[in-house]
Amino acid sequence: MDRRESIKTLLLGALGTSALINGCAPDHGDHRKLQDVYNFDSYGRTTEEKLRDADLFAENFFSDHEIETVAILCDLILPATDTAGSASDAHVPEFIDFMVKDAASLQGDFRTGIRWLDGYSKTKFGYDFSLITEAQKIEILDEIAYPDNATDENQAGIDFFRTIRNLTLTGYYTTQMGWDDLGYVGNRPNVWDGIPEEVLNEHELEYEPEWLAKCVDQTKHNITAEWDEDGNLIT
Amino acid sequence: MEIIKSRKEYDAVIVGSGAGGGMSAKILAEKGLNVAIIEAGPYFDPAQDKYRTQLRPSWESPRRGSGSTRAFGDFDAAYGGWDIEGEPYTKTEGTDFGWFRSRMLGGRTNHWGRISLRFGPLDFKRKDWDGIGDNWPIGYEDVKPYYDRVDKMIGVFGSKEGIFNEPDGFFLPPPKPRLHELYYIKGARKAGIPVIPSRLSILTKRLNNNRGVCFYCGQCNRACQIYADFSAGTCLIFPAQKSTGRIDLYLNAMAKEVLTDGNGKATAVSYINKDDGSEQEIKAKVIVLGASACSTARILLNSKSATHPDGLGNSSGLIGRYLHDSTGTGRAALVPELMNRKIYNEDGVGGMHIYTPWWLNKEKLDFPRGYHLEIWGGMGMPSYGIGFDTTYLNSYFNETVGGYGDKLRDDVKRFFGSVMGISVRGESVPQFDNYCEIDPEVKDKWGIPVLRFHYKWTDYERLQARHAHETLENIFDAMGAIPMGDKPGADTDYGLAPPGLIIHEVGTTRMGDDPASSVTNRYNQLHDADNVFVVDAGVFVSQADKNPTWTIMALSIRASEYIVDQLQKQNL
Numbered sequence: 001m002d003r004r005e006s007i008k009t010l011l012l013g014a015l016g017t018s019a020l021i022n023g024c025a026p027d028h029g030d031h032r033k034l035q036d037v038y039n040f041d042s043y044g045r046t047t048e049e050k051l052r053d054a055d056l057f058a059e060n061f062f063s064d065h066e067i068e069t070v071a072i073l074c075d076l077i078l079p080a081t082d083t084a085g086s087a088s089d090a091h092v093p094e095f096i097d098f099m100v101k102d103a104a105s106l107q108g109d110f111r112t113g114i115r116w117l118d119g120y121s122k123t124k125f126g127y128d129f130s131l132i133t134e135a136q137k138i139e140i141l142d143e144i145a146y147p148d149n150a151t152d153e154n155q156a157g158i159d160f161f162r163t164i165r166n167l168t169l170t171g172y173y174t175t176q177m178g179w180d181d182l183g184y185v186g187n188r189p190n191v192w193d194g195i196p197e198e199v200l201n202e203h204e205l206e207y208e209p210e211w212l213a214k215c216v217d218q219t220k221h222n223i224t225a226e227w228d229e230d231g232n233l234i235t
Numbered sequence: 236m237e238i239i240k241s242r243k244e245y246d247a248v249i250v251g252s253g254a255g256g257g258m259s260a261k262i263l264a265e266k267g268l269n270v271a272i273i274e275a276g277p278y279f280d281p282a283q284d285k286y287r288t289q290l291r292p293s294w295e296s297p298r299r300g301s302g303s304t305r306a307f308g309d310f311d312a313a314y315g316g317w318d319i320e321g322e323p324y325t326k327t328e329g330t331d332f333g334w335f336r337s338r339m340l341g342g343r344t345n346h347w348g349r350i351s352l353r354f355g356p357l358d359f360k361r362k363d364w365d366g367i368g369d370n371w372p373i374g375y376e377d378v379k380p381y382y383d384r385v386d387k388m389i390g391v392f393g394s395k396e397g398i399f400n401e402p403d404g405f406f407l408p409p410p411k412p413r414l415h416e417l418y419y420i421k422g423a424r425k426a427g428i429p430v431i432p433s434r435l436s437i438l439t440k441r442l443n444n445n446r447g448v449c450f451y452c453g454q455c456n457r458a459c460q461i462y463a464d465f466s467a468g469t470c471l472i473f474p475a476q477k478s479t480g481r482i483d484l485y486l487n488a489m490a491k492e493v494l495t496d497g498n499g500k501a502t503a504v505s506y507i508n509k510d511d512g513s514e515q516e517i518k519a520k521v522i523v524l525g526a527s528a529c530s531t532a533r534i535l536l537n538s539k540s541a542t543h544p545d546g547l548g549n550s551s552g553l554i555g556r557y558l559h560d561s562t563g564t565g566r567a568a569l570v571p572e573l574m575n576r577k578i579y580n581e582d583g584v585g586g587m588h589i590y591t592p593w594w595l596n597k598e599k600l601d602f603p604r605g606y607h608l609e610i611w612g613g614m615g616m617p618s619y620g621i622g623f624d625t626t627y628l629n630s631y632f633n634e635t636v637g638g639y640g641d642k643l644r645d646d647v648k649r650f651f652g653s654v655m656g657i658s659v660r661g662e663s664v665p666q667f668d669n670y671c672e673i674d675p676e677v678k679d680k681w682g683i684p685v686l687r688f689h690y691k692w693t694d695y696e697r698l699q700a701r702h703a704h705e706t707l708e709n710i711f712d713a714m715g716a717i718p719m720g721d722k723p724g725a726d727t728d729y730g731l732a733p734p735g736l737i738i739h740e741v742g743t744t745r746m747g748d749d750p751a752s753s754v755t756n757r758y759n760q761l762h763d764a765d766n767v768f769v770v771d772a773g774v775f776v777s778q779a780d781k782n783p784t785w786t787i788m789a790l791s792i793r794a795s796e797y798i799v800d801q802l803q804k805q806n807l
Contacts, residue, residue: 034297043295044288046277046314049304053297077639084644095299102298146637147627162624165643169622173647174293174300179617182648183578187292187616189450192583194411199577205417214394214432216408216439221448224441227387231395231405233440 031067033057034098037091056101062110069114069130070096070164076141077168084181087168095171096164106163113160120157193218245271245483247798248504248519250490250534253342254787255770256525257467261475262795263523264482268802271517272472273488273506275526276314276338279345279468281458288312289457293618301619306335308619312458312466313337313346317735321680325687332558332671332688333735334529340486341468342527343738344784345458348586349435349465350609351391352781353382353789355400357596361662361777364596365603367695368664371776372748372757375402381789389465389788390442392584393434401431401592407440409433409588410451413581415612415655416589418570422714423591428608428706433590436465436785445474453615455585464585485517490530491683492538492547493522493767499542501767507681521766521798521807525791528558528773529671532743533686536673546673548761553754554744555672557665558690559778561739562606563732564700564723566707567656568716569631570612574653581613593780602698604662606780608706612655625650631717654719657710659703662780664695665742669734690734700729739783744773759794766807768794 035057045053062070074087074096087093100106114129117140121129125136132140143149144157145165172178194215200206226235246268249256256272264270279286288310293299296309303309306316315337324334337343357364359371359378379402385391386405393406409432412420423430437455441448446469447461455464462469476482487509494503494516503518524531532555538547546554593605625646629636674687704722711718723730734740747753750762755774761767770791772783801807 038294038297040295040297042285043291043309044286044312052304056297077643079640081641081644095297098297102303103301141639145639146635148636165626165637165639166623169625169643169647170299170619173617173621174619176292176294179292181644182617182651184614184617184651185578186580186582186614187290187452187454188580189290189452190580190582192410192451192581195414195417195581196577196579199414199579202577203414203417203572205414205421207411207417211420211432212411214409215411216392221440224443225390225407227405231383231403233406233408 031062031064031097032094034091034094037094056098059101061100061107062097065128065130066110066114067093067097069117069128070110072130072137073164074168074171076137077165078172085177087172090172090175090177092168092171096167099167099171106167109160109163113156113163116156116160120154191218191221245269245517245519246802247271247521247523248273248517249523249525249770250504251342251525251527251530251771252340252472252484253467253525253527253771254344254784255772255791256523257341257344257471258788258791259523259525259770259795260482261471262792263798264475264479266796266799268481268799270482271485271519272482273485273490273504273517274340274342275489275509276340276342276487278484278486279312279314279340279458280473281312281460281466281469282462286458287460289454289460290452293616299619307346307456310454310457310618311346312456313343314339322685323677323679324685325674325677327687327689330689330691331733331735332690333733334686334688334740335735335738336527336530340472340484341466344466345468346456347782347784349437349455350586350590350782351434351436351465351785352592352779353402353404354378354779354781354786355402357400358777358779358781361604367603369747369752369776372746372753378786378789378793381792382785384792385785385788389436389470390438390446391434391436391785392432392439394432396431398431398592400596406434407438407442410439410584412588413583413613414576415570415573415652416587416610418572418714418716419610419655419710420589422710422716425713426706426709428591428710429594430589430591433587435584435586437584437586438463439584446470449584451582451584453582453585488515489681489683490526490534491681492534493524495538495540495542495547495764497542499540499764501547501764507683509681512681520802521768523768523770523795523798524773525770527771528741528743528775529686531769531771531773532671533673535744537684543763548744548754548763548767550763551751551754553752555686556667556670557742557745557776558669558671558688558740559663559665559742560734561737561778561780562661562663562692562696562699563659563737564703564730565656565658566704566711566722566730567654567719568711568714569628569650569654569719570714570716571653572715573655575649576614576652578614578651582615583613587611600702602695602702603664604695604699604780606659606661606699606703609658609660610655611658612652614652622647655716657707659700659707660737660780660782661696661699661703662778664693665745665777666693671743688735692728692731692734696731697725697728700731704729739772739778741772741775741778741783744769745776746774747776758797759790760797768798770794
């Protein structure tokens with residue numbers, strides 16, 4: 001959605017984009033938003049980018065029923081473990097709620113995907129997906145979570161599940177909770193001095209002495225560089 | 236820094252604050268000239284928290300670093316991209332070109348991968364070597380002293396290797412290779428392909444007291460808050476402003492044209508003040524254009540007068556002609572030995588620690604120009620895209636694809652850091668028929684006529700890309716890695732990126748000794764207007780397989796000192 005369109009949406013007030021698409025009164029708006037979880041006041045934005053963010057934060061796309069369904073799916077995709085929280089513990093539903101506004105091409109995938117899921121669930125069990133039992137949910141999941149099992153009947157569900165699985169994993173592993181689960185330890189000042197010895201051993205690799213001789217001596221990195229006339233570093 | 240709006244006359248007005256313009260500003264100001272810089276975008280200083288994206292974890296961006304407004308993602312330092320609202324460009328049907336612009340202090344130097352390679356002796360004289368295209372009017376020996384100065388002024392790590400067409404310089408020491416890079420070294424050597432430490436303008440060792448030493452976050456594209464990587468703002472303009480007090484910045488100022496007097500001599504640059512839409516001008520004795528190859532061509536072509544009816548400096552009709560970009564393609568591979576890795580911090584510098592320079596200058600091949608190989612991979616920061624289709628990697632091992640629950644957590648952990656890739660960056664052959672010109676219909680939102688591009692790759696580039704993909708498979712084979720996706724074929728031009736995608740566009744105001752076949756002379760001076768100089772990559776006669784920035788800066792020093800010399804001799 002471009003900026004002009006999003007301003008139009010703001011002007012429409014409570015009857016936002018989803019009303020225009022659905023042609024019926026939506027029941028959205030009360031669920032928690034990503035900007036309620038994190039502070040996005042300063043992450044190096046330009047003036048235009050700040051305005052765009054503000055527009056997106058003010059917008060709604062999902063209805064309450066849709067975000068509820070998204071949250072159920074997120075936690076089926078990544079339930080809590082003994083050591084790590086669930087997708088909704090990591091605020092993945094709020095992240096997806098933001099992403100469908102930021103990347104408008106996702107909107108159709110989610111709206112038609114949830115509609116397909118509810119339709120399939122009604123046919124099979126008589127109710128929307130959010131209202132069926134846990135066991136019934138798992139039964140449907142087992143039909144749409146494996147692309148190799150695609151049939152004409154469930155292809156739309158498989159496509160949608162792929163999209164929401166991708167966004168759930170990304171939304172989870174881009175949080176502190178996800179980083180901790182993965183064990184990621186980068187993004188901090190340090191001094192790189194090569195691959196740890198035990199890793200080299202495990203991979204049966206070693207640094208060649210000739211190559212190492214060219215590399216930085218980290219005990220001297222704070223001494224100002226000087227060269228001789230031939231470009232040999234002498235400090 | 237305060238924005239000066241005075242209307243004083245300057246010794247020099249420079250359009251653009253990137254590699255060429257920034258370097259020229261520094262040299263001219265240090266020689267005592269009063270300098271104005273016109274920059275189309277806002278101020279930027281990564282040391283100030285409001286501009287900083289470095290070290291921000293993924294969740295500080297609501298889109299987790301994806302690229303809704305910046306082509307390389309939310310945390311990339313470069314504003315702008317291939318598409319900028321209100322600043323269109325057009326293409327002739329059946330041709331393709333993407334034009335990346337970064338409107339901000341320091342321009343595209345804020346994004347670039349800091350790969351800093353000297354052109355070698357062959358790169359200035361390719362026609363002598365393969366009979367195709369044109370030679371530069373100058374050679375490596377003319378530029379070498381300036382490369383030496385750029386090395387010492389800005390800092391570049393690398394190693395002395397004694398390779399004829401990959402000249403050594405004054406290097407800082409390179410960092411040790413990462414794990415996937417050791418696997419690459421092993422595989423490439425087995426495939427008979429050389430590997431050497433990379434050459435990046437990042438301070439692995441102290442260079443001076445204005446700048447810090449790299450703290451290995453691997454995020455140079457986010458711009459370094461302690462200035463341990465190069466960008467034109469932090470390493471050229473700021474220190475020169477501080478030491479000389481002779482550089483005024485005119486920001487959010489979109490250059491429109493170079494104004495000339497009745498004799499055809501340039502007198503001023505006009506610009507649109509983007510804050511209020513007004514048109515203003517700055518008078519100067521010398522006009523220096525460092526707006527980028529295509530922006531400079533656009534400004535000159537839009538500078539029409541009775542004396543210069545086809546645009547300033549365009550008596551040859553060649554402004555905009557010979558536009559060329561580097562070629563680009565690449566492929567990713569899964570390295571089974573890197574699955575289930577022990578996780579540690581291997582961020583390193585912002586970019587590769589090793590690379591393969593072009594190694595087949597002496598071979599008889601079915602294409603004329605070479606390419607180098609850039610290696611990527613490792614346990615980078617999980618950001619938008621992590622987990623996307625990770626489960627599909629199971630198909631390489633005939634294991635179940637898809638699912639939900641703990642299996643997905645295991646997939647993410649099992650494959651984290653196991654995919655690496657090789658990017659190919661090559662030399663294209665400049666063509667008269669690849670060019671930009673002024674679109675007779677379309678104007679940007681400031682009312683300035685825009686560029687229209689005509690660009691097609693030739694078989695020289697297609698056959699080069701085909702060769703490159705054979706090379707990549709040979710290396711992956713030798714590494715025991717599994718190439719991902721399909722090897723691109725003739726139907727997709729062997730995976731060749733559309734022109735403009737590699738962001739090395741050059742050649743639009745090429746230099747030469749003959750005013751009939753070139754726009755600028757060997758000192759970057761317009762043949763048709765003595766007091767107008769081009770210090771961006773427009774002057775390149777041919778773009779080697781190497782990144783152009785180091786050569787832009789070396790030539791900018793050379794041109795700027797020539798300006799001072801000519802002013803002293805009262806020749807301008």
